[in-house]
Amino acid sequence: MIVERVKSGIPGFDELVNGGIPKRNIVLLSGGPGTGKTIFSQQFLYQGLALGEPGVLVTLEEHPVQVRREMASFGWDVRKYEEEGSFAIVDAFTGGIGEAAKRERYVVRSIDDIGEFMDVLREALKDTKAQRAAIDSVSTLYLTRPVSARNVLMQLKRVLSGLGVTALMVSQVSVTERGFGGPGVEHASDGIIRLDLDEVDGELVRSMIVWKMRGTKHDMRRHPFEITDEGIRVYSDKVVKGSVVRYE
Numbered sequence: 001m002i003v004e005r006v007k008s009g010i011p012g013f014d015e016l017v018n019g020g021i022p023k024r025n026i027v028l029l030s031g032g033p034g035t036g037k038t039i040f041s042q043q044f045l046y047q048g049l050a051l052g053e054p055g056v057l058v059t060l061e062e063h064p065v066q067v068r069r070e071m072a073s074f075g076w077d078v079r080k081y082e083e084e085g086s087f088a089i090v091d092a093f094t095g096g097i098g099e100a101a102k103r104e105r106y107v108v109r110s111i112d113d114i115g116e117f118m119d120v121l122r123e124a125l126k127d128t129k130a131q132r133a134a135i136d137s138v139s140t141l142y143l144t145r146p147v148s149a150r151n152v153l154m155q156l157k158r159v160l161s162g163l164g165v166t167a168l169m170v171s172q173v174s175v176t177e178r179g180f181g182g183p184g185v186e187h188a189s190d191g192i193i194r195l196d197l198d199e200v201d202g203e204l205v206r207s208m209i210v211w212k213m214r215g216t217k218h219d220m221r222r223h224p225f226e227i228t229d230e231g232i233r234v235y236s237d238k239v240v241k242g243s244v245v246r247y248e
């Protein structure tokens with residue numbers, strides 16, 4: 001059977017997943033602070049827009065105004081797509097408080113009300129006819145109630161993959177944590193991409209590994225990547241072994 005795939009458009013990444021993320025997969029994008037999760041998910045959405053695939057970004061940790069500014073700093077100006085209706089930001093950050101929040105079209109007033117969250121998300125996905133989505137971060141949704149993590153992820157999965165959307169769930173882990181965000185979400189997700197930042201000889205080195213990806217074979221090695229003014233570039237032809245980057 002031919003696997004329908006979504007091309008991330010992130011240079012070097014699609015090679016790691018045999019050409020793209022299988023359609024409708026809900027993928028955990030996991031990593032410690034500053035590892036590049038937000039930039040990866042924004043780039044994934046913007047590349048989709050450039051390919052004519054609408055998208056929705058749910059922001060729980062940053063103001064929507066800040067998100068647009070940050071994306072524009074990489075040359076990913078989403079305003080045009082918002083105006084034509086193929087891109088939407090769901091504001092789950094401001095709680096509807098403040099002047100800028102009043103101008104947002106999709107606002108979640110309380111993230112403790114998961115029913116409201118799903119309703120606003122569903123509306124944005126339907127309005128844009130989204131094919132891609134990113135939730136940044138899904139951890140924020142269950143921070144105060146870790147026991148409901150799996151339930152929240154399963155509800156998200158039903159809404160997103162029910163509408164044919166391929167999605168990245170940003171999952172925050174602490175610097176020393178080996179896992180990806182807890183057993184509930186790790187097993188419920190269709191894929192796990194782990195981003196890392198390690199100090200090697202006094203220098204921070206970025207690397208990523210695809211830990212799991214349902215529906216496809218995938219690369220099993222750790223690869224270095226860079227963040228530049230153009231976003232993320234993955235070096236699929238280089239591997240990190242121990243703490244050393246090797247050229248193949």
Ligand SMILES: Nc1ncnc2c1ncn2[C@@H]1O[C@H](COP(=O)(O)OP(=O)(O)OP(=O)(O)O)[C@@H](O)[C@H]1O
Pocket residue numbers: 031032033034035036037038039040172227228229230
């Ligand atoms: N233009 C740029 N060039 C190079 N590196 C950059 C650039 N802009 C941001 N960065 C790097 O990206 C990092 C932030 O990445 P990002 O916000 O995606 O991290 P994150 O994994 O989402 O972190 P957190 O979980 O703390 O929000 C910065 O700490 C910086 O190292």
